[in-house]
Amino acid sequence: MFESLQERLGDVFDKLRRRGALSEEDVSAALREVRVALLEADVALPVVKDFVEGVREKALGQEILRSVTPGQMVVKVVNDHLIETLGSEHSALNLTTTPPTVIMLVGLQGSGKTTSCAKIALRLSGKEKQKVLMASLDVRRPAAQEQLRVLGEQALVKTLNIVPGEKPVAIAKRALQSGALEGYDVVMLDTAGRLAIDEELMAEVAAVRDATKPHETLLVADAMTGQDAVNVASAFKEKVGLTGIMLTRVDGDARGGAALSMRAVTGCPIKLLGSGEKLDALEDFHPDRIASRILGMGDVVSLVEKAAETIEAEDAEKLAKKMQKGKFDLDDLASQLKQMQKMGGLSSLMNMLPGMNKAQMAKMQNAKLDDSMVKRQLAMLSSMTPGERAKPELIKASRKIRIAGGSGTTVQEINKLLKQYQEANRMMKKVKKMGKKGMMRQGLSGLMPPGGGFPQ
Amino acid sequence: MSEAEEKRGGWFSRLKAGLTRSSSKLSDGITGIFTKRKLDDAALEELEDLLITSDLGVTTAARLTANLAKTRFNKDVDPTEVREALADDLAGLLEPVAKPLTIDPARKPHIVLVVGVNGSGKTTTIGKLATNLTRQGYSVLLAAGDTFRAAAIDQLKIWGERTGCEVIAKAPGADSAGLAFEAIETARAQNNDLVLIDTAGRLHNKSDLMAELQKILRVIKKLDPDAPHDVLLVLDATTGQNAISQLGTFKELVAVTGLVVTKLDGSARGGVLLALAEKFELPVHAIGVGEGAEDMRPFKARDFARSLMGLDS
Numbered sequence: 001m002f003e004s005l006q007e008r009l010g011d012v013f014d015k016l017r018r019r020g021a022l023s024e025e026d027v028s029a030a031l032r033e034v035r036v037a038l039l040e041a042d043v044a045l046p047v048v049k050d051f052v053e054g055v056r057e058k059a060l061g062q063e064i065l066r067s068v069t070p071g072q073m074v075v076k077v078v079n080d081h082l083i084e085t086l087g088s089e090h091s092a093l094n095l096t097t098t099p100p101t102v103i104m105l106v107g108l109q110g111s112g113k114t115t116s117c118a119k120i121a122l123r124l125s126g127k128e129k130q131k132v133l134m135a136s137l138d139v140r141r142p143a144a145q146e147q148l149r150v151l152g153e154q155a156l157v158k159t160l161n162i163v164p165g166e167k168p169v170a171i172a173k174r175a176l177q178s179g180a181l182e183g184y185d186v187v188m189l190d191t192a193g194r195l196a197i198d199e200e201l202m203a204e205v206a207a208v209r210d211a212t213k214p215h216e217t218l219l220v221a222d223a224m225t226g227q228d229a230v231n232v233a234s235a236f237k238e239k240v241g242l243t244g245i246m247l248t249r250v251d252g253d254a255r256g257g258a259a260l261s262m263r264a265v266t267g268c269p270i271k272l273l274g275s276g277e278k279l280d281a282l283e284d285f286h287p288d289r290i291a292s293r294i295l296g297m298g299d300v301v302s303l304v305e306k307a308a309e310t311i312e313a314e315d316a317e318k319l320a321k322k323m324q325k326g327k328f329d330l331d332d333l334a335s336q337l338k339q340m341q342k343m344g345g346l347s348s349l350m351n352m353l354p355g356m357n358k359a360q361m362a363k364m365q366n367a368k369l370d371d372s373m374v375k376r377q378l379a380m381l382s383s384m385t386p387g388e389r390a391k392p393e394l395i396k397a398s399r400k401i402r403i404a405g406g407s408g409t410t411v412q413e414i415n416k417l418l419k420q421y422q423e424a425n426r427m428m429k430k431v432k433k434m435g436k437k438g439m440m441r442q443g444l445s446g447l448m449p450p451g452g453g454f455p456q
Numbered sequence: 457m458s459e460a461e462e463k464r465g466g467w468f469s470r471l472k473a474g475l476t477r478s479s480s481k482l483s484d485g486i487t488g489i490f491t492k493r494k495l496d497d498a499a500l501e502e503l504e505d506l507l508i509t510s511d512l513g514v515t516t517a518a519r520l521t522a523n524l525a526k527t528r529f530n531k532d533v534d535p536t537e538v539r540e541a542l543a544d545d546l547a548g549l550l551e552p553v554a555k556p557l558t559i560d561p562a563r564k565p566h567i568v569l570v571v572g573v574n575g576s577g578k579t580t581t582i583g584k585l586a587t588n589l590t591r592q593g594y595s596v597l598l599a600a601g602d603t604f605r606a607a608a609i610d611q612l613k614i615w616g617e618r619t620g621c622e623v624i625a626k627a628p629g630a631d632s633a634g635l636a637f638e639a640i641e642t643a644r645a646q647n648n649d650l651v652l653i654d655t656a657g658r659l660h661n662k663s664d665l666m667a668e669l670q671k672i673l674r675v676i677k678k679l680d681p682d683a684p685h686d687v688l689l690v691l692d693a694t695t696g697q698n699a700i701s702q703l704g705t706f707k708e709l710v711a712v713t714g715l716v717v718t719k720l721d722g723s724a725r726g727g728v729l730l731a732l733a734e735k736f737e738l739p740v741h742a743i744g745v746g747e748g749a750e751d752m753r754p755f756k757a758r759d760f761a762r763s764l765m766g767l768d769s
């Protein structure tokens with residue numbers, strides 16, 4: 001549905017010259033795309049603005065790692081800043097106080113409070129061996145209390161018995177009383193859904209808060225929430241007070257920008273994620289996962305990281321020197337193929353490379369361009385003599401037969417490999433003019449079509 | 457409930473009351489931008505930002521501001537004029553999709569399937585629809601097709617009691633396609649005008665759950681190849697740009713014929729409706745502006761647009 005940030009930035013940077021460090025002009029162009037991408041991911045506008053400024057400061061003058069494009073570099077900076085903003089440390093539910101711990105869930109109608117309540121109760125009673133009591137304070141929606149009771153049965157968690165006509169504050173007090181008398185470790189209060197602008201109902205939930213003094217007040221919010229997330233989060237924060245956020249329906253395909261909006265305006269950590277309809281579908285919050293979701297592109301980030309890890313500096317230097325002289329032989333091709341393998345194989349690289357759209361991917365798959373092919377190519381290369389690798393033009397008919405025999409391939413395949421080498425070589429000469437760093441980046445992708453070197 | 461009934465009034469005043477918070481923010485913003493000012497690039501950008509914060513989406517917001525710039529760039533503009541112009545543009549975009557739900561009682565029964573993601577307000581919407589339709593004199597049968605969510609059946613049964621409509625229900629976990637079949641047969645036997653079929657909420661990217669919905673559709677078609685006559689997607693106004701993906705998938709897989717937008721009485725502005733109207737051109741039948749049985753009204757483009765801009769009708 002959404003054009004990923006990766007593609008957007010690919011477009012921007014295709015037009016720009018490749019440079020060693022990110023210039024102001026590069027960054028501004030990229031940040032315009034970042035802004036749109038964040039807005040399309042439903043991050044609230046004021047939060048987007050602050051965020052973009054934060055990225056600008058960090059990105060300016062950043063050295064670009066070899067073998068990645070400036071676009072990819074910006075994405076890395078954006079991603080890192082996003083993770084930082086989302087909260088880099090995992091924040092667990094606070095159960096350290098003297099029992100019973102009171103956990104209250106608040107939120108809009110339909111955000112998933114009741115289901116979340118049961119999910120948390122199941123986890124606490126199971127994994128953490130707590131004795132949990134749940135109580136529904138939702139006297140508004142028909143059968144809401146019944147819903148929690150049924151979920152309690154499913155989760156094998158006790159629910160407070162339902163007294164028809166009882167008001168929310170009274171139910172809450174009774175829950176606390178039962179909690180204390182019957183030795184519960186945790187009392188969970190599921191409140192009715194309410195609009196943040198509904199003064200009367202916000203006052204009601206504030207009264208419940210005053211009566212029960214919850215240790216945790218979690219705002220339950222739908223991952224699909226749009227720009228309104230900031231209003232909702234700040235209203236609940238102001239009127240009820242929040243200690244954390246639980247984001248639901250992260251198993252949908254929404255980009256989840258609401259997470260960033262709410263975290264930014266409340267300063268409250270996102271503590272839990274609801275990720276399915278089953279009661280055990282509850283996950284701890286991992287900022288990196290949500291970050292790549294919001295950007296629609298975790299892969300480039302890991303590409304940058306992998307490139308930084310695996311491409312050894314000396315190898316790169318050597319290759320660069322050779323290429324500057326306009327020399328690129330089969331040894332270089334072999335070392336490139338090996339690097340590719342180190343980085344997780346061709347198929348994973350294909351997925352990470354910018355500018356590869358789905359149609360192209362399908363074409364590649366039809367052409368059986370897979371990792372086993374890289375293996376075969378490496379076998380062919382290692383069946384050649386050093387002399388042949390240094391001077392590929394030596395390889396004629398009889399040598400081809402010998403190499404094919406040695407590597408368990410066919411002469412046809414040797415021909416394809418040589419043709420691919422020639423294409424790559426031609427590309428290398430082209431990028432030579434672009435300077436050393438440009439060449440390095442081209443190095444990785446230079447082997448890829450549309451060079452046309454691969455079998456059709 | 458009593459509080460909801462007290463507030464009974466004209467549709468516009470109800471909608472406006474619901475939208476007041478959002479529109480006042482939007483129109484305050486516009487007033488701030490344009491008081492004694494020329495419409496320059498900076499003003500246009502601020503305007504675009506305001507539209508974006510209403511969930512109109514980047515593309516729609518950009519186009520609306522560009523339209524405005526065409527006729528008024530570098531002219532002195534007063535805030536009301538800008539609001540009027542924008543409201544007109546919005547209304548123009550929404551007008552083609554503002555179509556009330558039309559019931560053909562001759563079908564005996566007219567079959568309405570209600571679908572949507574979890575928590576969008578399907579069951580409440582059915583309750584409100586049932587209230588409206590029984591008031592119009594139709595005999596309505598409800599089918600408690602959400603056999604998954606705990607107590608969803610009870611929730612619909614309570615609406616059945618409130619509206620005096622019969623509710624066809626089975627045990628939790630029962631096959632909802634079978635239930636739909638049974639409900640339609642019952643309606644035929646009893647000569648009901650309408651059947652409203654509730655379904656469990658499901659995220660549109662869950663293919664097994666969407667397949668289950670398709671099965672309900674197939675089973676309904678066995679009884680009546682033209683049915684369901686309406687497939688309503690219930691959409692939460694709080695939803696952001698994901699609404700586009702939601703509607704796209706539901707439309708493709710279960711041939712959604714129209715929308716009901718809920719929770720428009722909150723601070724969310726439902727601006728994504730504009731993007732939906734442009735992309736899918738599906739009718740918006742009704743909007744929900746509260747939890748009470750009264751709080752559903754037909755969608756009116758001009759009123760919605762003007763109300764969003766903080767203008768009187």
